[in-house]
Amino acid sequence: MCDHHEESEDYLPGPESHPRGRAEAAIIYPVISRRARGLSLGINLFPDQKRCTYNCPYCEVRPFSNPDVRIAPGMVEASLRAFFSQDWPLYAGQFELKDISISGNGEPTLSPFLEEALDAASAVFHEMATADPGLDLVPIVLITNSSGFLRPEICKMLENFSQRARLEVWAKLDGGSPAMHRILSGSNFTYGRIVDAIADFAVRVPVKLQTMICRDSRNGRTLFDTENYLATLRIFERKRARITGVQLYTVARPPAEPWIAGLDDAELLTIARLVRAALPEKIGVECFGRTGYIE
Numbered sequence: 088m089c090d091h092h093e094e095s096e097d098y099l100p101g102p103e104s105h106p107r108g109r110a111e112a113a114i115i116y117p118v119i120s121r122r123a124r125g126l127s128l129g130i131n132l133f134p135d136q137k138r139c140t141y142n143c144p145y146c147e148v149r150p151f152s153n154p155d156v157r158i159a160p161g162m163v164e165a166s167l168r169a170f171f172s173q174d175w176p177l178y179a180g181q182f183e184l185k186d187i188s189i190s191g192n193g194e195p196t197l198s199p200f201l202e203e204a205l206d207a208a209s210a211v212f213h214e215m216a217t218a219d220p221g222l223d224l225v226p227i228v229l230i231t232n233s234s235g236f237l238r239p240e241i242c243k244m245l246e247n248f249s250q251r252a253r254l255e256v257w258a259k260l261d262g263g264s265p266a267m268h269r270i271l272s273g274s275n276f277t278y279g280r281i282v283d284a285i286a287d288f289a290v291r292v293p294v295k296l297q298t299m300i301c302r303d304s305r306n307g308r309t310l311f312d313t314e315n316y317l318a319t320l321r322i323f324e325r326k327r328a329r330i331t332g333v334q335l336y337t338v339a340r341p342p343a344e345p346w347i348a349g350l351d352d353a354e355l356l357t358i359a360r361l362v363r364a365a366l367p368e369k370i371g372v373e374c375f376g377r378t379g380y381i382e
């Protein structure tokens with residue numbers, strides 16, 4: 088899983104009786120997640136190949152091909168049901184399920200199965216909640232790189248879903264400036280367009296921001312423009328975008344490009360303090376260093 092999509096520390100073992108496993112071919116995968124701070128159940132909509140609109144140098148998903156694995160209608164729901172009937176009893180006593188996250192090997196808004204996956208998660212959780220009422224409170228988290236907010240039909244679909252289920256949207260916003268965003272997204276999506284798209288969407292549906300802060304080890308430069316990032320947060324405030332929180336994190340696993348390096352906890356905390364000071368108190372700022380949550 089890529090860094091913004093899944094901050095997993097460890098995949099958990101389980102029976103191999105349904106399409107799931109430790110490899111990228113998994114559709115459902117339970118992980119201990121540093122960002123969820125507990126057990127997170129992932130739904131991977133790209134078991135056959137990586138698909139993304141970005142090409143982040145810190146990405147941890149390598150291009151791959153599993154031509155024998157295809158996601159088909161009904162498969163997410165069947166996999167979820169198989170997980171809950173076969174594996175969940177093994178985990179339930181040991182872990183609290185913190186969230187179910189839709190992410191996987193790429194950008195989930197590119198998948199034609201996104202809406203189906205959201206509905207499947209909602210339906211299965213709702214049913215399970217009869218026996219285990221806590222499950223009805225578990226949020227369904229969509230982890231996106233934000234480029235999907237440029238597509239009105241995606242925004243509408245997510246807005247509709249948010250009105251009938253416990254949806255949380257975690258949206259990537261890296262760099263803080265056009266130049267840094269270009270480096271970190273490896274794409275031609277301009278920073279301004281992405282910022283506007285997040286703002287417009289967050290007026291309708293609350294959003295938590297996820298921001299990668301890392302370094303170019305070739306020259307020691309931190310790939311983050313703090314001043315402009317804070318200015319972006321002020322734009323969100325002006326536009327009345329409902330930003331519910333900010334997660335700052337650094338590289339925890341081998342990145343795509345060898346010149347990407349993680350930040351020390353102290354550096355990350357210095358930036359986190361500035362971000363915190365710029366935001367209203369009700370908007371929490373969480374910080375995840377190379378080995379986990381830091382205060």
Ligand code: SF4
Nearest residue numbers: 089139141143146232
């Ligand atoms: S958005 Fe970036 S980090 Fe996430 S899957 Fe795409 S390339 Fe990887």
